[in-house]
Amino acid sequence: MAICTPLNSSTYSSIIPQQNHHDAAVSFARRACWRATSSHRPRRGFTVITCASSDAGTVVIGLAADSGCGKSTFMRRLTSVFGGAAEPPKGGNPDSNTLISDTTTVICLDDYHSLDRTGRKEKGVTALDPKANDFDLMYDQVKALKSGVAVEKPIYNHVTGLLDPAEVIKPPKILVIEGLHPMFDERVRKLLDFSIYLDISNEVKFAWKIQRDMAERGHSLESIKASIEARKPDFDAYIGITYH
Numbered sequence: 001m002a003i004c005t006p007l008n009s010s011t012y013s014s015i016i017p018q019q020n021h022h023d024a025a026v027s028f029a030r031r032a033c034w035r036a037t038s039s040h041r042p043r044r045g046f047t048v049i050t051c052a053s054s055d056a057g058t059v060v061i062g063l064a065a066d067s068g069c070g071k072s073t074f075m076r077r078l079t080s081v082f083g084g085a086a087e088p089p090k091g092g093n094p095d096s097n098t099l100i101s102d103t104t105t106v107i108c109l110d111d112y113h114s115l116d117r118t119g120r121k122e123k124g125v126t127a128l129d130p131k132a133n134d135f136d137l138m139y140d141q142v143k144a145l146k147s148g149v150a151v152e153k154p155i156y157n158h159v160t161g162l163l164d165p166a167e168v169i170k171p172p173k174i175l176v177i178e179g180l181h182p183m184f185d186e187r188v189r190k191l192l193d194f195s196i197y198l199d200i201s202n203e204v205k206f207a208w209k210i211q212r213d214m215a216e217r218g219h220s221l222e223s224i225k226a227s228i229e230a231r232k233p234d235f236d237a238y239i240g241i242t243y244h
């Protein structure tokens with residue numbers, strides 16, 4: 001289930017033909033936020049969107065969920081609706097977590113881990129613990145992108161567990177920040193125009209995580225199960241509690 005929260009006021013409705021999704025994305029970028037609304041009955045062939053007016057500029061969407069809940073999968077689908085296939089930065093780090101399409105750039109907040117895999121192990125913290133993340137840098141860079149300034153964002157390499165050299169991110173029309181903590185830091189939260197939380201049951205998310213981490217990240221079943229157990233208290237303390 002996705003919980004969608006509009007963060008700005010002054011809402012108004014607009015009706016956008018489904019064949020004009022690309023235009024809708026641009027329109028989206030020029031406004032502060034929108035949300036699917038149940039208060040307007042959609043007519044056949046139309047999508048009803050509720051918008052809030054704001055200045056032109058980058059719209060920032062926060063997408064939160066635990067690891068393996070389908071954030072990347074969902075964003076690939078959404079960015080393709082906004083226009084163009086979502087792909088990693090051309091010629092960059094093959095292990096980049098960033099996805100860029102015509103109107104949208106998705107950055108993964110795992111890139112703001114301040115501790116790499118070994119560092120977390122040594123300190124006995126999980127990636128969900130705020131102590132393992134650099135919220136000052138996250139805030140500075142999201143704020144810069146929102147105001148039209150390119151940034152050099154670090155990369156957390158999920159294959160090696162190391163922090164790789166930075167990649168340049170240019171300000172897009174729509175910026176999605178996806179990860180564990182898009183709404184955790186108040187300063188970052190205030191930059192969001194729209195927020196989404198993917199609320200996936202433990203049973204489903206653990207099944208998805210196990211098959212993905214074994215197939216794509218080279219982890220053993222035992223290590224994934226151990227990680228799932230170790231993460232539960234921090235999920236309750238820092239992630240789930242934010243949204244319930």
Ligand SMILES: Nc1ncnc2c1ncn2[C@@H]1O[C@H](COP(=O)(O)OP(=O)(O)OP(=O)(O)O)[C@@H](O)[C@H]1O
Pocket residue numbers: 065066067068069070071072073074179208209211212
């Ligand atoms: N809607 C879906 N239906 C079926 N399977 C899905 C769906 N969404 C995700 N999955 C499965 O779950 C796995 C994890 O999804 P994904 O990589 O998108 O999660 P994530 O939240 O981005 O994870 P992480 O934060 O750890 O990178 C995928 O490899 C896919 O197999």
Ligand SMILES: O=C(CO)[C@H](O)[C@H](O)COP(=O)(O)O
Pocket residue numbers: 066067068110117127128157158159161180217
């Ligand atoms: O919670 C997570 C978000 O994806 C990851 O577990 C975290 O980023 C650490 O990654 P890895 O397990 O590859 O070291």
